[in-house]
Amino acid sequence: MLGMLFNEKECKELDYVLRKELDEMLFDLSDNRLDQEIKYAIASRYKTVFRMYARFAPPKELSKYARGGKLKKSSRNAEAGDIFDLQ
Numbered sequence: 001m002l003g004m005l006f007n008e009k010e011c012k013e014l015d016y017v018l019r020k021e022l023d024e025m026l027f028d029l030s031d032n033r034l035d036q037e038i039k040y041a042i043a044s045r046y047k048t049v050f051r052m053y054a055r056f057a058p059p060k061e062l063s064k065y066a067r068g069g070k071l072k073k074s075s076r077n078a079e080a081g082d083i084f085d086l087q
Contacts, residue, residue: 011056018053022046022065 006014025046029039046067054062 015053015057018049019061019065021049022053025049026065026067 025042028034028042029046034042050065050067053065
C-alpha cells in the first residue's frame with residue numbers, strides 16, 4: 001500500500017478528476033454500441049476508481065456513483081459475475 005499527502009487544493013482537484021472519470025465511464029457503460037468485452041474493461045476500471053473515490057467522498061456524494069440495476073453475465077471471457085451488461 002502506498003500513502004500520499006495532499007494539500008486542500010490538490011484534494012479538491014483529485015475529487016474533481018475522479019468524479020469526471022466516473023461520469024465518463026457511466027456514460028460509456030450506457031452506450032449500446034460498445035462491445036461486451038469493452039464494457040467489461042470499463043466496469044472493471046470503474047470499480048477501481050469508485051473505490052479510490054470512496055476513501056474520501058461523503059456518503060451523499062458517493063451514492064451518486066453507486067451502480068445499481070440488474071446486470072447480466074456474458075458467456076465469453078467471464079468468471080462468474082465478472083462481465084456486466086447494463087439493460
